[in-house]
Every structure is written in C-alpha cells, then in structure tokens.
Amino acid sequence: MRSQNEFSYGGDASVKRPELNQEVSDKEWDNFVYNRKSLRGKHLELWHHVSGCRQWFKVQRDTTTHEIFKTAKMNEEI
Amino acid sequence: MQKYSVFSLIKNAFSDHMNWEVAWKDPTPKKEYDVIIIGGGGHGLATAYYLAKEHKITNVAIIEKGWIGGGNVGRNTTIIRSNFMYDANGRFNEFGMELWRNLSQELNFNVMFSPRGIINLAHSDAQMNAYARRGNSMRLNGIDAVLLGREEVKKYIPMADFSDDVRFPIFGGLMQPSAGTARHDAVAWGYARQADSMGVDIIQHCEVEGFNITNGKITGVRTSKGEIKAKKVGLCVAGSTNILAEKLNMTLPIETHCLQACVSEPVKPLLDGVVTFGAGHFYISQSDKGEMVMGGDLDGYNSYAQRGNLPTIQHVLTGGLALFPFLSRLKMLRTWGGIMDMSMDGSPIIDKTHIDGLYLNCGWCYGGFKSTPVSGWTFAHTIAQDRPHELNSELSLNRFSTGHLLDEKGIGTKTWIG
Ligand SMILES: Cc1cc2nc3c(=O)[nH]c(=O)nc-3n(C[C@H](O)[C@H](O)[C@H](O)COP(=O)(O)OP(=O)(O)OC[C@H]3O[C@@H](n4cnc5c(N)ncnc54)[C@H](O)[C@@H]3O)c2cc1C
Numbered sequence A: 001m002r003s004q005n006e007f008s009y010g011g012d013a014s015v016k017r018p019e020l021n022q023e024v025s026d027k028e029w030d031n032f033v034y035n036r037k038s039l040r041g042k043h044l045e046l047w048h049h050v051s052g053c054r055q056w057f058k059v060q061r062d063t064t065t066h067e068i069f070k071t072a073k074m075n076e077e078i
Numbered sequence B: 001m002q003k004y005s006v007f008s009l010i011k012n013a014f015s016d017h018m019n020w021e022v023a024w025k026d027p028t029p030k031k032e033y034d035v036i037i038i039g040g041g042g043h044g045l046a047t048a049y050y051l052a053k054e055h056k057i058t059n060v061a062i063i064e065k066g067w068i069g070g071g072n073v074g075r076n077t078t079i080i081r082s083n084f085m086y087d088a089n090g091r092f093n094e095f096g097m098e099l100w101r102n103l104s105q106e107l108n109f110n111v112m113f114s115p116r117g118i119i120n121l122a123h124s125d126a127q128m129n130a131y132a133r134r135g136n137s138m139r140l141n142g143i144d145a146v147l148l149g150r151e152e153v154k155k156y157i158p159m160a161d162f163s164d165d166v167r168f169p170i171f172g173g174l175m176q177p178s179a180g181t182a183r184h185d186a187v188a189w190g191y192a193r194q195a196d197s198m199g200v201d202i203i204q205h206c207e208v209e210g211f212n213i214t215n216g217k218i219t220g221v222r223t224s225k226g227e228i229k230a231k232k233v234g235l236c237v238a239g240s241t242n243i244l245a246e247k248l249n250m251t252l253p254i255e256t257h258c259l260q261a262c263v264s265e266p267v268k269p270l271l272d273g274v275v276t277f278g279a280g281h282f283y284i285s286q287s288d289k290g291e292m293v294m295g296g297d298l299d300g301y302n303s304y305a306q307r308g309n310l311p312t313i314q315h316v317l318t319g320g321l322a323l324f325p326f327l328s329r330l331k332m333l334r335t336w337g338g339i340m341d342m343s344m345d346g347s348p349i350i351d352k353t354h355i356d357g358l359y360l361n362c363g364w365c366y367g368g369f370k371s372t373p374v375s376g377w378t379f380a381h382t383i384a385q386d387r388p389h390e391l392n393s394e395l396s397l398n399r400f401s402t403g404h405l406l407d408e409k410g411i412g413t414k415t416w417i418g
Helices: A026-033 B006-013 B042-055 B087-101 B103-107 B125-140 B150-156 B184-197 B238-247 B310-323 B325-329 B372-385
Strands: A008-012 A042-048 A056-062 A068-073 B032-038 B060-063 B118-122 B146-149 B172-176 B201-203 B208-214 B217-223 B226-235 B254-264 B274-277 B282-286 B292-302 B332-343 B349-352 B358-362
Touching: A008 B292, A042 B292, B032 B042, B032 B217, B042 B060, B042 B184, B042 B372, B060 B226, B087 B103, B087 B125, B087 B372, B103 B184, B118 B125, B118 B150, B125 B146, B125 B172, B146 B150, B150 B172, B184 B201, B184 B372, B208 B226, B208 B238, B226 B372, B238 B254, B238 B332, B254 B310, B274 B310, B282 B310, B292 B310, B292 B332, B310 B325, B349 B372, B358 B372
Parallel strands: B032 B060, B032 B226, B060 B201, B118 B274, B226 B358
Antiparallel strands: A008 A042, A042 A056, A056 A068, B118 B172, B146 B172, B208 B217, B217 B226, B254 B292, B254 B332, B274 B282, B282 B292, B349 B358
C-alpha cells in the first residue's frame, strides 16, 4: 500500500489525440482538448507516481466510491 | 405571502411561533409548464425568481432531486467578489454585486450580505506586478481594487506570520473592499419563498432521468414522478451537469471534481474579511457565529462523492498553519465536500444549446455562489428571450471551439490543478 500523497492525477485516459498527419476538424480538436464525459462510475484515467518511481500508468477507478478495479502500464489496454 | 418584519416576529411570538405561514408549498407537478428549471440550488431558484419577476413567466417548475439547498449552495464558503481581470467576468460579476447589495430588501429575507473585503496575498515582486495589473483591469471596469503593501496588509491581519524566514513571505496583496460573504442557506430560501409566492412550483424529491426531444426541440422531461411537458427547459445542476449531458448525448467542456471545506470551533471576532493564500492553497474567513471557515484546492481527481478524503484537508490546514500559526490552538468542528462542475477555462457557461428550447447553466467551478443572483438574472433573460443577455454573451458554449477562452488563471485545461 502506498500513500495517496505520492501520486498525482493526469486526467481521462480514454482521450485520443487526433492523428498528426491528417486533416483535423475543429470539432475533433475541441473534443480532444476540452470535451470530457467525466463518467460517474467506472472511469479510465492516468496517474503519475510523482513522488516515487515517476512512472505514468492507467487506472480504472469508480468516481463515486474511489474503488480501484484495474491498473495497467501506459502501453497496455484495460 | 406573509411579510417578514420585526412586527411579524413580535406578533408570532404571542402564539409561540406556531402560526407562521409555510415559506413555500409542496405542490404535485402539473402536466405541463412553460419553463422547467432542473436543479433547486441557488442558480435554479434565482432563475425561477427572475423569470417570474423580470419576465412575468410564472408557469414555471423547479425540479429538484433532493431538497432545495442540499447541493453546493448549502456547502460553499460563501465568498462573494468580482475581482476578475477579463471584461466579461468582471462586468458580469460586478452587476452581480449590485444585486447582492439590495438582495435582503428585495427578497424580504436577511441574506446577511456582509461586504468586509477580500485580500489576495502576494509573495513576490512578480506577483505584486500581476496583482497591480489585475487591479487596474478591475478599476477600468468600475470595480474597486486596492494594492496593499506589506505594512498595510499587516494592519488587516496582524496575527499572520510576517517573519522573513518563511517559505512565502508576505509582500503585499490585492484587496477588493466591497467583496464579502453572505448566509448561503438564506439565499436559497429567500429566492424559493419569493418564487413560490409568484406562482412557481418547487417540486422536491423528484429526479430528472431523461429528456423528450422531438425534431430537435425539447418537449419535456422524464422524472421519477412521471413525464412533465415543457416548452423550455433550463439546466442548473452544477456538479451533476456531466450526468445529464450524457442523457442528452452531449459532451461538454466540464469535469466533475470534489471540493472540500472545514470550519473550526467558534471564537471571538478575530478576522474581519476574507484572506486568500493562493501560494499555500488556503483561504479563510470568519463566520458571524465566530467559526473559522477554511478551504483550499480540489481533491484533485474526478469525483462524484459528496465528501472528500483526508490528505486534501491536511494539505489545506498545513498551508493555513503556515500563514496563521494561531490556528493550531483551534479544534476543527467539521469538514464536508461538494461536487463541482469544473469548466475547462475556469469560467462559467450560460447559453442556448443546439437543442431548441434547452438552455445550459454550468461550469461554476468553485466560485458559483457569488454569481447566484447574476446567474439567475441572466439565465432567466436567456430563457425568456431565447438569446443571451449582453452580460453573458461571452459565457458561451462555443468559446472553446472558437478559441475565445476566459482563462483568468492562465492554467489551461487541467482544472484539477486548482
Ligand atoms: C466546499 C465548497 C466551497 C465553495 N466556496 C465557494 C465560495 O466561497 N464562493 C463561491 O462563489 N462559490 C463557492 N463554491 C461554489 C458554489 O457553491 C457553486 O458553484 C454553486 O453553489 C453552484 O450552483 P447551485 O447553487 O445552483 O448548485 P447546487 O446547490 O449544487 O444545485 C444543483 C442542484 O441540482 C440538483 N440536481 C442534480 N441532478 C438533478 C437531477 N437529475 N434532477 C433534479 N435535480 C438535480 C442537485 O440535487 C442540486 O440541488 C463552493 C463549493 C463548495 C463545494
């Protein structure tokens, strides 16, 4: 068990940056930068072990109970 | 409606206060309304009041899933201010200050508006320069702002730690003397009572579960008490905005986060106005009862839990102790949290939507209590006239895609950083 204080939050992990070398519509860019579902219940998110091993990783957490279901490395799918 | 006054108080004392009229009724929903407001927080209640008063639209229902005032309007630390840099935010909130000044008289309900000033502390020359700039911008919009030096700050808060060997020595601060606090519950109750007296139905313990939309036009809402038709629907659900947006197939520039606050045991008058210690993630005021009312940053991750976790409270109070060492001798009475509709630029949204007859009021972050009157006033106008008022024309939903952000803090979209 690690203290919560060691970790910092990086936001919604399901957001995908539009492809670099393709035409991007304003709507797509808007969705990527600003619009968020902010789900109640299971939420896939990024965390940073900032005061520890400094790895970024993915967490699936309940946004009402804070129960953590799964964690994964950045290159793994949940 | 019974008028509240010293005479009605004396009269009712003779009957042991058993004969007061109910402040608002408990009606069963009608089949149809001209306007339905979802959410009986400060903003929903104020909107209904101004719809009736300013626009003579009285066939209105407020639909509240819990009880009125049980959301953020009853959980906030009641700071009221208009110390903004951008014109749109400054003008909007300064108009709000005008409404606050007369609110107790207007509602015939003592909202205990107490303009004792706010000081934002500065801890470097760079921060003093930034505050000078903000103060000048405020004054250009007719908002009072005073740049205080270290010695002047000391006059207001002599009990703060003014030593030089602290992490954030006090260089000075920016003061808005006309800012202050009010009694949050009274604001909700005052608006509710007046709205009810003008014919608005306040329907509590009724949750909106879905929307009826035909050919791109809203026709009503589906609730836990059945379907209710409406020509127009306004959303004022603060921290539940994302949940209702999902039911509308809308994705908004909003994230839901938890903000906590806490109060100490009451003590004699000690602190006059509000003091914010941004560098220490801490702010404080003293309530009329004498409690120290304190808060700081968000818990820092998406949350729908209306209570927070201990590390944030410890963090807030660590900052508090650094500024005001006397706090170490006070006992804490309680802590609580509320869920906030954090917009991606820190400013609110009051606008129409792509659905005909559906209007949006959200994105209040941790500062929506101060805007309760002006939010209701402008939202009522937006709904009644089907177009924004000049005051909220820049608080638009499409400012994110067009790039016309109102990012007062200049921190971009990571609203949880605080
Ligand atoms: C700890 C804390 C401190 C704060 N401090 C300050 C401060 O010092 N100054 C300041 O200006 N602001 C402050 N705020 C922010 C302020 O409280 C909010 O921005 C503001 O109250 C939001 O507007 P409201 O009053 O309408 O929200 P609420 O009171 O939350 O109203 C929304 C209502 O909608 C209802 N609802 C939700 N979903 C549904 C549904 N599906 N059907 C029916 N009803 C529904 C909810 O039950 C709720 O009653 C603070 C907030 C918190 C939590």
